[in-house]
Amino acid sequence: xxxxxxxxxxxxxxxxxxxxxxxxxxxxxxxxxxxxxxxxxxxxxxxxxxxxxxxxxxxxxxxxxxxxxxxxxxxxxxxxxxxxxxxxxxxxxxxxxxxxxxxxxxxxxxxxxxxxxxxxxxxxxxxxxxxxxxxxxxxxxxxxxxxxxxxxxxxxxxxxxxxxxxxxxxxxxxxxxxxxxxxxxxxxxxxxxxxxxxxxxxxxxxxxxxxxxxxxxxxxxxxxxxxxxxxxxxxxxxxxxxxxxxxxxxxxxxxxxxxxxxxxxxxxxxxxxxxxxxxxxxxxxxxxxxxxxxxxxxxxxxxxxxxxxxxxxxxxxxxxxxxxxxxxxxxxxxxxxxxxxxxxxxxxxxxxxxxxxxxxxxxxxxxxxxxxxxxxxxxxxxxxxxxxxxxxxxxxxxxxxxxxxxxxxxxxxxxxxxxxxxxxxxxxxxxxxxxxxxxxxxxxxxxxxxxxxx
Amino acid sequence: xxxxxxxxxxxxxxxxxxxxxxxxxxxxxxxxxxxxxxxxxxxxxxxxxxxxxxxxxxxxxxxxxxxxxxxxxxxxxxxxxxxxxxxxxxxxxxxxxxxxxxxxxxxxxxxxxxxxxxxxxxxxxxxxxxxxxxxxxxxxxxxxxxxxxxxxxxxxxxxxxxxxxxxxxxxxxxxxxxxxxxxxxxxxxxxxxxxxxxxxxxxxxxxxxxxxxxxxxxxxxxxxxxxxxxxxxxxxxxxxxxxxxxxxxxxxxxxxxxxxxxxxxxxxxxxxxxxxxxxxxxxxxxxxxxxxxxxxxxxxxxxxxxxxxxxxxxxxxxxxxxxxxxxxxxxxxxxxxxxxxxxxxx
Numbered sequence: 001x002x003x004x005x006x007x008x009x010x011x012x013x014x015x016x017x018x019x020x021x022x023x024x025x026x027x028x029x030x031x032x033x034x035x036x037x038x039x040x041x042x043x044x045x046x047x048x049x050x051x052x053x054x055x056x057x058x059x060x061x062x063x064x065x066x067x068x069x070x071x072x073x074x075x076x077x078x079x080x081x082x083x084x085x086x087x088x089x090x091x092x093x094x095x096x097x098x099x100x101x102x103x104x105x106x107x108x109x110x111x112x113x114x115x116x117x118x119x120x121x122x123x124x125x126x127x128x129x130x131x132x133x134x135x136x137x138x139x140x141x142x143x144x145x146x147x148x149x150x151x152x153x154x155x156x157x158x159x160x161x162x163x164x165x166x167x168x169x170x171x172x173x174x175x176x177x178x179x180x181x182x183x184x185x186x187x188x189x190x191x192x193x194x195x196x197x198x199x200x201x202x203x204x205x206x207x208x209x210x211x212x213x214x215x216x217x218x219x220x221x222x223x224x225x226x227x228x229x230x231x232x233x234x235x236x237x238x239x240x241x242x243x244x245x246x247x248x249x250x251x252x253x254x255x256x257x258x259x260x261x262x263x264x265x266x267x268x269x270x271x272x273x274x275x276x277x278x279x280x281x282x283x284x285x286x287x288x289x290x291x292x293x294x295x296x297x298x299x300x301x302x303x304x305x306x307x308x309x310x311x312x313x314x315x316x317x318x319x320x321x322x323x324x325x326x327x328x329x330x331x332x333x334x335x336x337x338x339x340x341x342x343x344x345x346x347x348x349x350x351x352x353x354x355x356x357x358x359x360x361x362x363x364x365x366x367x368x369x370x371x372x373x374x375x376x377x378x379x380x381x382x383x384x385x386x387x388x389x390x391x392x393x394x395x396x397x398x399x400x401x402x403x404x405x406x407x408x409x410x411x412x413x414x415x416x417x418x419x420x421x422x423x424x425x426x427x428x429x430x431x432x433x434x435x436x437x438x439x440x441x442x443x444x445x446x447x448x449x450x451x452x453x454x
Numbered sequence: 455x456x457x458x459x460x461x462x463x464x465x466x467x468x469x470x471x472x473x474x475x476x477x478x479x480x481x482x483x484x485x486x487x488x489x490x491x492x493x494x495x496x497x498x499x500x501x502x503x504x505x506x507x508x509x510x511x512x513x514x515x516x517x518x519x520x521x522x523x524x525x526x527x528x529x530x531x532x533x534x535x536x537x538x539x540x541x542x543x544x545x546x547x548x549x550x551x552x553x554x555x556x557x558x559x560x561x562x563x564x565x566x567x568x569x570x571x572x573x574x575x576x577x578x579x580x581x582x583x584x585x586x587x588x589x590x591x592x593x594x595x596x597x598x599x600x601x602x603x604x605x606x607x608x609x610x611x612x613x614x615x616x617x618x619x620x621x622x623x624x625x626x627x628x629x630x631x632x633x634x635x636x637x638x639x640x641x642x643x644x645x646x647x648x649x650x651x652x653x654x655x656x657x658x659x660x661x662x663x664x665x666x667x668x669x670x671x672x673x674x675x676x677x678x679x680x681x682x683x684x685x686x687x688x689x690x691x692x693x694x695x696x697x698x699x700x701x702x703x704x705x706x707x708x709x710x711x712x713x714x715x716x717x718x719x720x721x722x723x724x725x726x727x728x729x730x731x732x733x734x735x736x737x738x739x740x741x742x743x744x745x746x747x748x749x750x751x752x753x754x755x756x757x758x759x760x761x762x763x764x765x766x767x768x769x770x771x772x773x774x775x776x777x778x779x780x781x782x783x784x785x786x787x788x789x790x791x792x793x794x795x796x797x798x799x800x
Contacts, residue, residue, distance in 0.1 A: 098503040100764055137771070141502045180710035183573065219494040220707075221771055298530050300478060302510055380514075383484070387494040389501050389508035390480065402480060402510040415513075415682045417491065417707040 059426050059433070065173040066427025069209035069224060070164040072135055072198065074109040078147060080155045089151050099140040102147075106139050106162070107132040114194075117201035124190035124197075134191055136163035138218065138225035164204065166223040166420040168195050172206050175419060212427060216389045217404065217412070223420035226413070228428050230388050234304050234403030235373060235435075237392065241308025241399065242315055242372050247365055249312075250319030257320075258327040259349050278317035285314045286378030294382060301383035302402035304392065310382060311372040318371060322364025326357040359450040366443040370436050376407040384408050406432045478529045481509035481756050485519025485536030487682065488565055488630065488701055489738050492772050493536055496760045499771070504759075506752030511536075516630050520741070524549035527745045533753050535741045538565065538630035546796070556744035556795040560757065561786055562766055564778035566702035566727040567634055567734045569715040575694040576616030578608075578715035583733075585612050587643025589620045590676045592669045595649035600656060603671045618695040624670065625699055626680035634736045635699055636668040639717075642733075644668075687711065702727070703776025727778040728768075735778060744793055757790045 023031065080087065082101060084094055110131055114121055121131045139162040147154060163169075167187040170176035172195075181189045198204040215227030261267045289310035293299045299306050330353045338348035379385060385408050392401035404412075406428060413425035483493055490513040501508025512519075516537040523535035524545060541559065549557060569586075571578055588594050588611040594603050608615035625631045644650045644667035653663035670676040679686045679698075686698040687708060697715065702722055705712055714722060717734060726732040740760070747754050759765060761783060766772050768779045780786060788794075 095505070098764075099499065144502065176710075184709045185706065186709070219498040220491040221495050221498075221775055294530060295525075300530055301482060301532070302512070383482075383510075383512055385512060385514070386484075387490070387497060387511040389498060390510075402482075415487070415684060417683065417704040419708065 059429050062423055063426030063428075063430045065175075066212055066423045066430075067209060068173075068206055069212070070169040070172050070204060070206045071161045072110075072164050072204050073159060073161050074106070074113050074135075074203070075157050075159050076105055076109040076143060077112075077157045078143075078154045079105060079108075083147060083154050084151075089154070091148065091151055094148060094151055094154075097144070099144050102140040102143045103132070105143065106135060109160075110135065113203055114198075117198070117203060119194065119197045119201065121190075121194055124193045126188065126190040126194050130188065130191055131194065134165050134168050134195060136165050136224050137222045138163050163222075163224045164195070166418060168192070169206075169224050170420060171195060173423070175423070212424070213431070216391065217387060217409065218389075219387070220416055220418055220421075223416070223418045223424065226421070226424055228406065228409055228431060230391055231404040231406045231409035231428070232431070233392055233398075234307070234384070234388075234405045237304035237395065237399055237403065238308040238311055238405060239369055239373060240395070241305060242311050242369060243365070245308070245312040246315045246319050246368065250316050250365070251323055251361060253316075254320045254323035254327060255349060255354070258324050259353070260345070274317050274320055278321060281377070282314050282375050283377040283381070285310050286381035288313065289378060290381045300400050300402070302386050302388065303400050304403050304405075305399040306382045307379055307384050307405060308399070310378045311375060314375065314378065315368040315372045318368035319361075319365050322367070323357070323361045326360025326364065327353060329360065330356045356452060359446050362446050363443040366439050366446075370439045370443075373435060373439070374407050374432065376405075376411055379405055379408050385412060387412075406435070479751055480507040481534065481750055481753050482512075482532045483509055483534040483536060483740075484512040484514060484522055484532045485534075485740070486516040486538040486630065486738070487513040488538040489536035489562070489740065491703060491775060492562065492738070492777055493740070493760075495771055495775060496756070496765055499765065500752075500756050500759050504752065504755060506755065509534075509752070509756055515628065520545050521548075523741060523743065524552055524554055526552040527554055527743065529750075531743075533743050533746045533750050534757070537739045537741065538736065539633065540737070540739060541741060541796075554743055554745070558742040558744055558757075558790065558793050559796050560740050560742065560761060560790055561737050561780055561782075562740060562760060562777070563738055563772065563780045563783075564727055564735045565738050566722050566724070566732060566776075566778060567631055567638075567736070568700055568702055568705050568722045569697055569717065570690070570700055570705055570712040571697050571715065572690050572694050573711055573713045575696075575713065576618050577713060578615060578697060580612060580614035580719075581715045582612070582646070582718055583639045583643035584647040585615060585643070586622075586639050587647055587649065587667070588612075590622055590624070590670050591640060591644065591649070591667060592671045593649070593653075593666055595647055595652050598652070600649065600652055603673075606675075616695075620675045621693055621696045622676050623679050623686045623689050623696055623698040624676060625686070626678040628680065630736070631699065631701065634734065638734045638736075640668050640670075701776070702778070706776045724768075724773060724776065724778045728781065737780075738777070742790075742793070744795055747793060754790075754793070758787070761786050761790050763787075 082105065083097055086093060107128060111128060114131070121128070142162065143160065146158070167176050167184070168191065171192050176187060176192070178189045178192060181187045181192055195204055211225070212227045213232070214229045215225060216230045218226040257267060257270065289306060293306045293309055294301060334352050334356065335348050338352045339345070343351065384403070384405055386402065386404065388402050388404045390402065392398040392403045410425050410428045410432065413421040413428065483497070490511060493511045497509040497511050500506070516539055519535040520537060520541060522532050525531050541557070546557070549555070569578065569581060585608070588605060589608060592603060593600050594605070596604060605611055606620060607617055608620055609617040624635055641664060650663055650667060653666055654660060658666065677689070679689065683700050683704040686700060690696050690698045690712065700712070702724070705714055717732060720726050720732045722732045727735045742753070742757055763783065764770055766777070766779055766783060770779070773779045
């Protein structure tokens with residue numbers, strides 16, 4: 001530049017600014033840096049998306065088969081000589097026949113079915129006992145339940161759709177192959193061939209399995225019968241408790257802190273503590289829950305009420321923080337206008353500020369609930385990681401009955417020995433993800449529809 | 455404002471809590487994760503065949519279960535603790551201090567512990583306790599001297615074993631299986647290989663020598679698995695040469711992925727364990743709080759059902775799942791029938 005100034009005035013100034021159309025070196029460098037930065041960003045998003053896709057593909061490919069199940073249809077003769085020896089049709093007498101007493105009926109029905117279809121199990125090297133083993137052990141329980149509910153049907157021949165054993169089912173899902181059956185003492189290739197023959201005869205079919213969603217957990221002997229019904233209800237009950245407690249407490253606390261509380265060291269202290277609590281590991285709340293709610297207050301173990309209380313403690317900071325943020329985002333002019341026309345402080349808050357902040361509060365609450373829904377660690381300490389077969393009764397008593405929860409059910413199933421449970425765990429994850437997706441979607445809709453911008 | 459309504463309903467819930475907490479009609483069980491599958495099979499069958507609700511079975515480990523068992527007597531304590539080892543003297547004292555004095559010990563059968571490798575990997579069919587000691591212990595006997603474990607391949611100390619790198623996945627120290635592994639395999643191997651004698655001769659006390667025997671090497675060839683058997687299985691899946699330690703029932707459920715190793719030439723099975731030929735097994739127990747019998751409906755019935763022949767017998771569902779049924783089951787049945795507490799019958 002000094003050169004340019006030193007030049008004589010009658011000569012035109014020649015500063016090489018270049019053309020506006022062509023970039024100079026420095027601009028090009030800056031543009032390159034920007035492109036590079038964009039590329040980094042895209043790569044980051046790409047990695048994230050890839051991880052998501054891998055996760056979803058692995059969960060879906062493993063879990064979707066859980067919604068389908070292989071069934072075997074049999075005509076069972078409800079033999080009166082076995083089920084009701086005295087012929088009194090007395091329900092107490094009938095109840096004395098245990099599920100072990102029903103197994104021979106199923107065996108006979110399986111043999112009759114094979115004869116009807118012209119299948120000789122001996123051809124495949126399958127004994128009568130092995131052929132019976134192809135039907136789930138749940139079948140006897142299913143039969144007994146039917147007979148106790150309909151004692152007048154004893155003596156009839158009734159068509160039943162029984163679950164196929166987990167390994168036979170695995171064969172139609174690709175989990176069990178002829179080679180693996182060769183090595184496995186739990187299933188033989190002959191049984192698989194027999195299953196194929198039954199399928200051709202129309203006695204064996206695979207279709208959607210509602211009981212995966214509605215049934216209770218099952219023991220390791222019958223993975224095919226396990227469902228997430230109790231877990232869904234347990235999770236639902238816990239969410240009700242969390243919603244009923246965390247929302248009013250959280251909103252009341254934040255309104256006071258945001259609108260009424262004086263600013264002094266005490267409220268500052270509370271504020272710091274709330275932010276800290278939001279970052280406390282969830283297992284700490286479990287320890288607290290065990291000490292206070294179970295050992296001190298004497299609430300029952302494995303109950304959704306205790307789970308709900310613990311999760312409430314965990315969710316409160318999230319709700320308070322988001323509620324305060326949305327109260328803060330309501331412009332002061334609204335408050336001033338309300339106060340200006342003579343409203344009291346409380347009227348201005350409840351009539352004007354709170355309705356405007358509601359979408360934000362609800363969004364925060366739903367996100368807090370979604371967080372609580374997926375939480376496992378605190379539940380381990382209060383006895384919810386358990387084998388629960390009984391459905392809890394209707395609320396409010398049901399809150400005190402033992403129940404499981406969805407994430408806990410997933411954790412439980414991944415620990416079991418039978419590989420069929422891996423599929424069910426992934427199936428439960430899919431259901432859990434669907435719930436989370438729905439909740440997040442409701443949060444987005446609420447925000448989109450009701451949020452006001454200034 | 456609906457706030458008032460919500461507060462009212464919260465109060466209502468709290469009020470109900472006082473009444474609902476008063477009655478529990480289901481049996482609550484907690485304890486060993488090894489016993490959990492058996493207990494859940496029994497609980498399921500119990501719920502199906504009786505008018506009582508299905509017992510709730512929690513896992514969490516023998517020690518955790520017994521600790522909760524010993525918390526006291528009352529509705530919000532558990533009724534039964536499952537354990538993969540016998541209750542310890544210290545735990546009985548803790549129980550007594552909390553008022554749990556009458557405990558019925560029920561042995562339900564035996565659990566085999568097996569060594570298995572990947573199905574496509576090399577076969578370990580000449581395994582002896584001494585081999586596992588040589589492979590995994592921190593200090594071994596080599597050329598008459600106690601040295602830091604120098605072995606890197608199985609074939610270096612037993613020519614019948616595969617010529618592959620040593621890598622094993624024993625259960626972590628918090629597992630009950632680990633104790634059995636140390637006592638029935640490593641310690642025996644230590645004595646058989648002569649290392650124990652050499653250590654004692656070298657001036658160690660017997661207790662110190664025992665401790666030295668069971669301390670595993672830390673150079674990455676013995677990887678402790680603190681998770682459950684599914685984690686060990688995943689490690690074996692990734693490691694063709696790895697040897698894992700499993701419960702018999704877990705192995706029987708995953709025979710298409712695992713190849714079992716013989717111990718002293720014996721293939722582990724419910725039969726060979728019941729006959730005592732296969733050496734690595736341990737008894738499984740559950741403990742009943744006698745004070746709860748008659749208070750919690752179904753407790754006595756559940757216990758009797760558990761040890762009934764049709765359940766725990768050699769042809770029952772527990773045996774089918776992998777439990778080695780107890781030859782003295784009849785005695786156990788009598789014990790449950792009379793609720794003979796510990797100390798009474800002995």
